[in-house]
Amino acid sequence: MSELTMDWSCWTRRCALPWVCAVLLVGAVTGCKKEEGGATAEAAATPRAAVVPVTRQAVTKNLTVAGEFIPFQEVELHAKVAGYIRKISVDIGDKVRTGQVLATLEIPELTAQVSGAEAGIRHSQEEVTLAKSQVARAEADHNALHMAAERLKQAATARPGMIAQQEIDDAEAKDSSSEAQVEVAKATVAAQQQQMEVAKAEHLHYSSLAGYSKITAPFDGIVTWRYADTGALIQAGTSNVGSMPVVKVAQVNVLRLRIPVPESLAGYVRDGDTADVLVQATGDHFTGKVVRTTGALDRTTRSLQVEVDVPNPKSKLTPGMYADVTLRIAGNPSALTVPVQAVDQGPNGASVLVVDANNNVQRRPVQIGLETPDKVQILSGVHDGERVIVGNLASFEPGQKVNPRASAMVASGKEE
Template sequence: MKTHQHLSKQAKAIGYISFLAGIFLVMSSCSANNMRANVRARKGDIAVAGVVPVTRQNLSNTLEIASEFVPYQEIDVHAKVSGYVKKLYIDWGTHVRQGQLLAVLEVPELLAQVNRDMAAVQRAQKDVERVQQELARDQSAYQVADVTYKRLYRVQKLNPHLVAQEEVDVAHGKDLESQAAVSADQAALAAAQEELAADKSTLQRDEALADYARITAPFPGVVTRLDGYTGALLPAGTSSSKSDLSLCHLAENDILRLVIPVPEEFVPDVKVGETVNVKVPALNKTFEGKVSLTSDQIDLSTRTMHTEVEVKNPHYEIIPGMYAYVDLPVRRAVNTLAIPIQAVVRSGGNSGTVLVVNRSHTIERRTVRLGIETPNLVEVLSGLKEGEQVIFGEQSGYRPGEKVQVRVLNPMEFTEKGA
């Protein structure tokens, strides 16, 4: 029993000694730097401090949003008239220019209709020429009859005994008859001309339809799918039926789009025309994009705004469907005071402390209010002035009031890229 009590007392003593040793080590660690500073002060040594100047920078945070590339525009190319594919000039993956010929259709009944229309136009032209000739003949006859009547009428008025009234009446009748024939010819000519115009209009319409047998590319792009091959019957793409066979699927891939949903809180920071970085993991490359448009409306179900980013793809490196990450700049600060993050000791919230080396090379501790923070820099809203020098790195080795020797570090190492 005594032995057990003796061992218990020894254990308590060992624990108490260990506790005191721990306290001593903590106090030694906390005060080591101050002791080193005091030793330097007693010996007259001056520490070397690496400092960076307070500079003005353009800072911005980025919001990373994932999306996938889609073509700038894409369509199913349909035939405007029904016909069989006679000649095919494209295949999967063919790059085409705007207006380039894709295929030629064979439409025999349409060609026959064009020939009938041409014959109708020629017939109408001959009818017009015939009526014009009749009109000219009747106009000549009318002029003779009119002159004859007026001459007999004047003679009969001057000397009634020289010309019988019957001759005057016969001449007057022929004059009226000739005048009516001219009027009828003029009406017939107008009708013939209208018929010719109608036949020409029909011919132009059918010739336009015949031209539709030549299918061309509506915009530059890539044939991403081929549906109609040589000999296939393509229906006229005038119905809304999705089952109608198209010639091909054409996509404009030299410019691609990214549709990104921007959260409501960042909507005020989105600017149309702004340049953004687009990272494509599959290619391990970053491309330059531009915010092309926004919907200017919040989707009530997702609380996001539809935003589109355009990325130029002149060498067709990016394939539609690839995933990408858009770095959207938000919360910018232009020409603002900034220092490296390593020069600040956070003290909670948007505040922190820095060690400033004044003109007499003496250290001052300052409280600063902080703003935007980037991977390298932090914005200083108050507490520092442009050109002042702050200690970079660990601050525990220095104390306020201490004299130091300044070694200015290169501020370009901490400047924001592209600022």
């Protein structure tokens, strides 16, 4: 019986070992499945977030707006003095040259004033000549009296008592008086010379006014309007009453193309920016450069006035025409950028959601720069290479753990 018992025990152990192994294997498999199920549940509970890295790219903005051609220079010419138009030699549309006489005024009063000033100069010259002759006479009298006084003194010295002292004193007094008369005559000459300078200045004044009787062109251009005809009375442009201009002249061989730039882009416009111009009225299409800006916003329109100089030698373009202008505003060739979908522009300013190294969400306030249809320039708040969430920003909170997934963004700013 003992041998049978031992055989049964051995057989039992041999037969039971596979069953034990099978049970242990089933238990291990069951445990692994439980762990995988837990990880899957945790991953399912962590929301996915589409992220893109902050990158450096060139940012350039195109602005399409209507611009207006205006003359390079335009001025209404007034008369400096009042008078009647004796002759007007130009009409609207006439081309004029610098210095060309456009109209001549008849000013009788001014002619008389010029003649009077000329007579005043001649009178002053005669007074100066007379005063100089009086100086010469006074000097001759002084020399004679001085010599007489000197001879009396010498005689009195040679023979004391021969000449009375009273006679000597009278001679010296006459000498001193004649010397004073010389000084008076010289002062009279100086006064008359000053009076002559006054007369010359008055003559220059009236002669200059007489020169304004001819209205001339200040630059090469074209007469765009004529306000008066022959015989019309023109008031002086310097008078307090309203004066009528004679003609209006504009320089049109070069035109200014004036472009309004909205306030949001005014700070990015620079001299030298490229402007693509299409003139619908003539079909002309050309490229220009920004040459100047007003440097300040128009308070009425809240826009910056930008100008492009356009050569117009054949006068094909006329002031007042409009043109479609695409202004390529110079940006930054290496700017930090993010897609427009990554920026949340709320009432407290712009911000982005950054996913850190631990896949936690951080809200970062940012300062934005130039905006294009697909990307936004970031001036501060994030660094190159950081990951930001794009799309569905309202569904994420700061501190939340996310499952980041790279988002492929196309040029249009949409996800593929």
